[in-house]
Amino acid sequence: MPTVKINSLARRATISFAVRPLVAVAVACGGPKTGVPAEAPPGVSLQPLRAAVEFAFDSLDARPVSARSMRGKPTVIAFVTTGSLPAQAQVDYLVAMAKNDGDRINYAVVALDDSGARELVELYAKALSIPFPVAMADAPTRSGAGAFGDVTAVPVTVVLDRAGRVAWRVDARVARNAEIRAAMRGL
Numbered sequence: 001m002p003t004v005k006i007n008s009l010a011r012r013a014t015i016s017f018a019v020r021p022l023v024a025v026a027v028a029c030g031g032p033k034t035g036v037p038a039e040a041p042p043g044v045s046l047q048p049l050r051a052a053v054e055f056a057f058d059s060l061d062a063r064p065v066s067a068r069s070m071r072g073k074p075t076v077i078a079f080v081t082t083g084s085l086p087a088q089a090q091v092d093y094l095v096a097m098a099k100n101d102g103d104r105i106n107y108a109v110v111a112l113d114d115s116g117a118r119e120l121v122e123l124y125a126k127a128l129s130i131p132f133p134v135a136m137a138d139a140p141t142r143s144g145a146g147a148f149g150d151v152t153a154v155p156v157t158v159v160l161d162r163a164g165r166v167a168w169r170v171d172a173r174v175a176r177n178a179e180i181r182a183a184m185r186g187l
Contacts, residue, residue: 060134065077067164075108078110078156080109082120098131110136167183
């Protein structure tokens, strides 16, 4: 069997050729030069941080679900409907995360169900043993015109930084614990 010898100069040339086009593509797409990845995974927003989101939802209990009450800590908000199995799976992930996080991170669920379904949402929260605040969305939010934009493709999971700005968002799919934790790193 013949053997092939590769000298170090040839190897460097090959590596140089393989790397340079990737760097050029990444820089052209706004990659390493700007610190923003060239392409996001499906359902993940790469929008830069904007002003803090102002919101206040009608909580099922005395714990407020508002911009003011959530500021100062990273916050995870899941927009769900009671009839969505993926939304239920998302809530299950958040319940498990909240058990480990204590008071370091705010969690909330906002139900997009019609305001007449409040009792159903209360049963949903009880059945899923949700330990954090659950709220009913207002009419603008249910129609996709609220502070978070269109959240009708449930589940929608949003991570807010300590200042209340949207740092990360996933629409229409379940975000797993590791993915959410990675999004919160450094917040």
